[in-house]
Amino acid sequence: METRGLVFDAGGKRLIDGVELSIRPGRLTAVMGANGAGKSLLLRLMHGLITPGAGAVQWRGRPLDRAARLKQAMVFQRPVMLRRSVLANIRFALAVRGFTGAERARREAEALERAHLGALARSPARVLSGGEQQRLAVVRALACGPELLFLDEPTASLDPASTHAIEALIREARTEGVTVVVITHDLGQARRLAEDVAFLHEGRLTEFGPAARVLDAPRSAAARAWIDGRLYLEHDNHPTTSKGDAP
Numbered sequence: 001m002e003t004r005g006l007v008f009d010a011g012g013k014r015l016i017d018g019v020e021l022s023i024r025p026g027r028l029t030a031v032m033g034a035n036g037a038g039k040s041l042l043l044r045l046m047h048g049l050i051t052p053g054a055g056a057v058q059w060r061g062r063p064l065d066r067a068a069r070l071k072q073a074m075v076f077q078r079p080v081m082l083r084r085s086v087l088a089n090i091r092f093a094l095a096v097r098g099f100t101g102a103e104r105a106r107r108e109a110e111a112l113e114r115a116h117l118g119a120l121a122r123s124p125a126r127v128l129s130g131g132e133q134q135r136l137a138v139v140r141a142l143a144c145g146p147e148l149l150f151l152d153e154p155t156a157s158l159d160p161a162s163t164h165a166i167e168a169l170i171r172e173a174r175t176e177g178v179t180v181v182v183i184t185h186d187l188g189q190a191r192r193l194a195e196d197v198a199f200l201h202e203g204r205l206t207e208f209g210p211a212a213r214v215l216d217a218p219r220s221a222a223a224r225a226w227i228d229g230r231l232y233l234e235h236d237n238h239p240t241t242s243k244g245d246a247p
């Protein structure tokens with residue numbers, strides 16, 4: 001996935017400013033940056049949900065047409081569920097991509113098993129918990145066999161166990177050769193999952209490279225400041241009592 005000189009303006013502001021990014025096939029890339037940096041917009045541009053004012057998106061050296069988009073999938077922070085059963089949600093996604101008969105049934109069964117949702121297959125998707133809905137959203141996306149999977153803060157509102165389950169599904173996808181691009185604010189998650197990290201600041205790509213290098217030795221001042229702030233926050237959430245601290 002390549003973006004060349006990507007620009008997106010809205011409300012009289014330049015929100016994405018000349019982003020040049022090469023997502024390497026088969027890799028897992030985390031997109032990071034402060035609130036409002038433009039991460040969601042960039043993902044939407046890369047998936048063709050919105051049209052850039054200038055620049056282009058290419059996948060495997062070709063423009064992003066409908067056929068290319070059908071080989072991609074996107075999962076949003078708040079899963080989009082049809083008002084139908086768990087199984088019907090998976091079935092619909094498969095039908096849109098032309099899967100029928102025994103092949104569709106095989107993929108449905110596999111998706112339900114992967115998400116540990118077999119017992120809830122006939123339940124309305126909208127009554128599932130947040131964690132269950134997100135598992136469903138991820139396996140529904142994977143059932144279609146995408147080459148490229150976009151995830152926009154997939155674990156932002158989930159507890160540790162649900163986060164772990166989603167990360168396991170993402171890792172599985174990665175092992176199967178799916179190229180993954182995930183927005184996350186969670187440094188721990190980026191360290192656990194990402195091979196590459198792209199850092200956005202005010203609509204500009206200020207940093208892109210191997211995760212360990214970007215997270216441990218960021219070159220841009222913006223990434224350094226953000227990561228330092230995050231570390232401080234993480235430390236704050238797990239305070240250690242030092243000698244002499246009065247209760």
Ligand SMILES: Nc1ncnc2c1ncn2[C@@H]1O[C@H](COP(=O)(O)OP(=O)(O)OP(=O)(O)O)[C@@H](O)[C@H]1O
Pocket residue numbers: 010011015033034035036037038039040041042
């Ligand atoms: N259609 C639009 N019109 C005007 N402004 C927009 C539009 N879409 C997004 N924005 C603005 O663009 C900026 C980037 O938004 P975006 O959602 O991409 O940020 P983000 O990095 O994903 O933030 P967060 O971490 O909070 O989700 C924000 O300031 C947002 O208010």
